Amino acid sequence: MISRLSYKTYRDEELLPFIKKGYTAAFDELYERYGQKLFSYFFRMLWKNKELAEDCTQDIFIKLIKHAEGFDETRNFSTWIYSIANNMCKNEYRKKEVRVLHQQLEKPVLAVSAVNPDMRRFREAVHSCTNELPEEKKALYILRFQENLSVPDISSILGIPEGTIKSRIFYLLKEMKEKLRDFETLSIYP
Amino acid sequence: MQADEIIQQKEWVELNAEEKASLQELAATEQEFNLLKKMLQVSAEENEEVPVVSAHVKDELHAMVVSGKRSHTRYWYAAAAAILLFIAGAIFLPKEKHTDIPLVKTDTPVYDSSPAIAGNNHTVPDTNTFQPQQKKPVDKIFIAKVLPQKKVQQPEVDNTDKNLQVYASVCKTVSDEKELLDLVTEIY
Numbered sequence: 001m002i003s004r005l006s007y008k009t010y011r012d013e014e015l016l017p018f019i020k021k022g023y024t025a026a027f028d029e030l031y032e033r034y035g036q037k038l039f040s041y042f043f044r045m046l047w048k049n050k051e052l053a054e055d056c057t058q059d060i061f062i063k064l065i066k067h068a069e070g071f072d073e074t075r076n077f078s079t080w081i082y083s084i085a086n087n088m089c090k091n092e093y094r095k096k097e098v099r100v101l102h103q104q105l106e107k108p109v110l111a112v113s114a115v116n117p118d119m120r121r122f123r124e125a126v127h128s129c130t131n132e133l134p135e136e137k138k139a140l141y142i143l144r145f146q147e148n149l150s151v152p153d154i155s156s157i158l159g160i161p162e163g164t165i166k167s168r169i170f171y172l173l174k175e176m177k178e179k180l181r182d183f184e185t186l187s188i189y190p
Numbered sequence: 191m192q193a194d195e196i197i198q199q200k201e202w203v204e205l206n207a208e209e210k211a212s213l214q215e216l217a218a219t220e221q222e223f224n225l226l227k228k229m230l231q232v233s234a235e236e237n238e239e240v241p242v243v244s245a246h247v248k249d250e251l252h253a254m255v256v257s258g259k260r261s262h263t264r265y266w267y268a269a270a271a272a273i274l275l276f277i278a279g280a281i282f283l284p285k286e287k288h289t290d291i292p293l294v295k296t297d298t299p300v301y302d303s304s305p306a307i308a309g310n311n312h313t314v315p316d317t318n319t320f321q322p323q324q325k326k327p328v329d330k331i332f333i334a335k336v337l338p339q340k341k342v343q344q345p346e347v348d349n350t351d352k353n354l355q356v357y358a359s360v361c362k363t364v365s366d367e368k369e370l371l372d373l374v375t376e377i378y
Contacts, residue, residue: 019255027255031248039243044236054247061251126232144194145233151192170193174216177226184221 012077020068031061034078037147038085044142045089047131056088079156082149086139086157093135122183129179137172144169197226 007015007029018026038060042053063084071080130141136158143149143157151169155162191199193216196209202220205213217223 022255024252024255027252031251035248036243039247040237040240043240050241054244057243058247058251062254065251065254122228123232126229127236130233141233145230146237148234166192170216173194173197173226176229177216177222180225180229184225 013071013073016064016068016071016077019065027065030064034081035061038081041082041085041142041147042089044146045138046092052092056085056092060085060088076153076156079153082143082147082153082157083159089139090135118183122180125180125183126176129176133172137168137175140165140168141172194230197223198230 007018007026010018010026010029012030012033015026015030019030035057039053039057042056043050046052046056060081064081071077130138133141139158140154143154149157151162151165154160155165158165160168191209193213196205196213197217200209202223213223217226
């Protein structure tokens with residue numbers, strides 16, 4: 001049995017044929033790289049619902065195992081898997097049940113680490129703003145500011161030209177700034 | 191550099207004129223700049239608030255990968271078994287002996303060995319040998335109606351042919367024909 005360590009040097013794309021053949025070590029390596037990342041993406045996109053995020057994470061890896069040969073080798077694996085994740089989120093948004101759930105989970109669960117009351121309020125406001133964003137803007141916000149992906153990668157994931165992505169990021173920041181304008185004068189700065 | 195990258199990586203005092211100009215619409219003042227900077231920091235910190243994905247997710251996926259491998263090996267085993275069976279069958283199974291059917295027709299009737307069709311007598315009809323017809327019992331006797339015979343018209347005989355025939359019957363010897371006799375004597 002080949003250990004996971006031996007797959008460390010393999011690129012994501014190179015791991016897929018091994019996964020298709022049933023090499024668990026190759027799967028472990030890929031899961032190590034993307035399992036938590038994809039879960040985080042689903043968790044933030046799907047209103048911080050842990051169970052739903054876990055289900056989606058499982059589903060996306062099942063698709064990966066079953067249809068590993070369907071991967072377009074000209075594409076970057078990372079952007080490919082995120083584009084699948086993004087489409088899955090779109091499907092979840094379309095489901096009626098999730099819309100109801102959205103209303104129930106609208107208030108975000110915040111960390112209690114923020115000691116400063118102003119800072120805590122500011123955090124709550126940021127969470128609230130991001131949660132209220134429409135689906136496409138939310139995906140863009142998460143991919144850019146939380147997953148720290150580059151503009152070309154986001155362009156590939158969302159299937160939107162790079163220029164459009166740049167301008168959308170600009171206007172998204174502007175919109176967020178307007179919503180958080182009340183906090184300009186508060187003592188939230190270090 | 192993108193506007194958001196400038197905000198994340200630099201402080202207000204570090205901005206040059208060009209960068210400030212590019213951020214003019216987004217963050218014209220230091221307060222606005224710092225507000226956006228803090229917002230991006232809070233967003234980035236949100237990663238830490240995301241729980242860890244449960245271990246059962248990985249376990250179930252792991253089992254699926256293993257089962258996929260098993261199913262693949264099962265196909266290979268099945269294919270190998272099928273090949274072995276085919277080889278064994280080709281070697282060990284007794285072959286059916288076919289009787290030689292002569293290509294030349296003979297008087298002996300050839301019997302068809304193919305599976306019988308219900309009601310068939312299984313013999314190939316022999317056209318060379320004489321097959322006496324069996325008289326079938328007659329249920330009814332039909333009397334044929336006798337019709338008067340019609341006169342058959344004889345074709346007209348050519349008169350010249352008739353004259354020649356008469357002529358030939360009369361002229362029995364060469365001496366009877368004077369011209370012919372003269373010709374023969376002249377030759378000799």
